[in-house]
Amino acid sequence: MGNAEKFDWVRGFTCDFDLINGLSKTAESTKRYLSQMKGMYADDAAFDKMLEGGNDPLVYEFYEMGAPELPGDLAFGTSITYPGKVGDEYFMTKGHFHTILDTGEVYYCLSGHGYMLLESPEGDWSLQEMTAGEAVYVPKRYAHRSINIGDTPLVTFFVFRGDAGHDYGTIETKGYRNLVVEKDGKAVAVPNPKWGE
Amino acid sequence: MGNAEKFDWVRGFTCDFDLINGLSKTAESTKRYLSQMKGMYADDAAFDKMLEGGNDPLVYEFYEMGAPELPGDLAFGTSITYPGKVGDEYFMTKGHFHTILDTGEVYYCLSGHGYMLLESPEGDWSLQEMTAGEAVYVPKRYAHRSINIGDTPLVTFFVFRGDAGHDYGTIETKGYRNLVVEKDGKAVAVPNPKWGE
Numbered sequence A, B: 001m002g003n004a005e006k007f008d009w010v011r012g013f014t015c016d017f018d019l020i021n022g023l024s025k026t027a028e029s030t031k032r033y034l035s036q037m038k039g040m041y042a043d044d045a046a047f048d049k050m051l052e053g054g055n056d057p058l059v060y061e062f063y064e065m066g067a068p069e070l071p072g073d074l075a076f077g078t079s080i081t082y083p084g085k086v087g088d089e090y091f092m093t094k095g096h097f098h099t100i101l102d103t104g105e106v107y108y109c110l111s112g113h114g115y116m117l118l119e120s121p122e123g124d125w126s127l128q129e130m131t132a133g134e135a136v137y138v139p140k141r142y143a144h145r146s147i148n149i150g151d152t153p154l155v156t157f158f159v160f161r162g163d164a165g166h167d168y169g170t171i172e173t174k175g176y177r178n179l180v181v182e183k184d185g186k187a188v189a190v191p192n193p194k195w196g197e
């Protein structure tokens, strides 16, 4: 049974999400393995090497609960980005704009350490630091990507409008203007050499 | 400085909310004392007695962050309902409908034990149990009230549409059809004798 059928969006329901690891005993998660992110990391050689011998690490997972795709409903769940790097670039989610660009999103960090990378179509960008107990407001019009710079899973609880929709294509085609890499033991933003390709 | 001026709703921001007690070091909360809830509990004599001698217990507090009142923005924060009773009726929030009735809300319980009481204008109602790690979906059209049935603060992280608005008047005038009271050491729903007055 899919998530959408498990829950009563008309009369209300509850669903568990572990406050530390973010996992639900009731809902099923969507998983993103490294092989599904080809071309999204800067270092293609390091990427190919990590997939050798049939390896395919789980980079992140999140919950698609099946909220009605309507402006009065809200989609919610947790997102879990695992620790790791491709070369010196930290594990991250694909990131996306909302199809209805003028809709924001809220993330509340439950555990881990990382950044929310925000970028507008005009190129305004920022890194919002996430640690346990920090809420991030993703404003309307900004693409957003979670980046794990720590040694434990980066776990967030998110909420967005049911009809917001996901535009992954723009990021998959152009990328973000900046990457977050480890340099001298620190997480730093550097220009993305592949941007706009 | 008010909360609205502290935060950048256009470019994004972070704000802390403690994962256990719900309190923020950055934002200021709105507080509801018992004296502000006259007539909302069933036992008026017990209510008056609790206010004697200048006492006025804090029943709940929550954060109004100043989100733009627009359909693409999201209001968020924590709500903290303290443990206590008025007679045998548990401490609770006032509860409200949204002014734009067709907008839902998400609550994620961080600590404590209680219920979300849901009630539609037509009288359909339910109690959604909240414990740490349980998310509650408040569907469109349902009034909602948090009720603390435990011995520690009931803490939730909430998100709703920026333009949803609050209709407190309907509940203040008519009340909910049911109360939650302690009976033989257990929390039970009973018909509200004051309903519709």
Ligand SMILES: [Mn+2]
Binding pocket: A096, A097, A098, A105, A144, A160
């Ligand atoms: Mn999103």
Ligand SMILES: [Mn+2]
Binding pocket: B096, B097, B098, B105, B144, B160
């Ligand atoms: Mn509400």
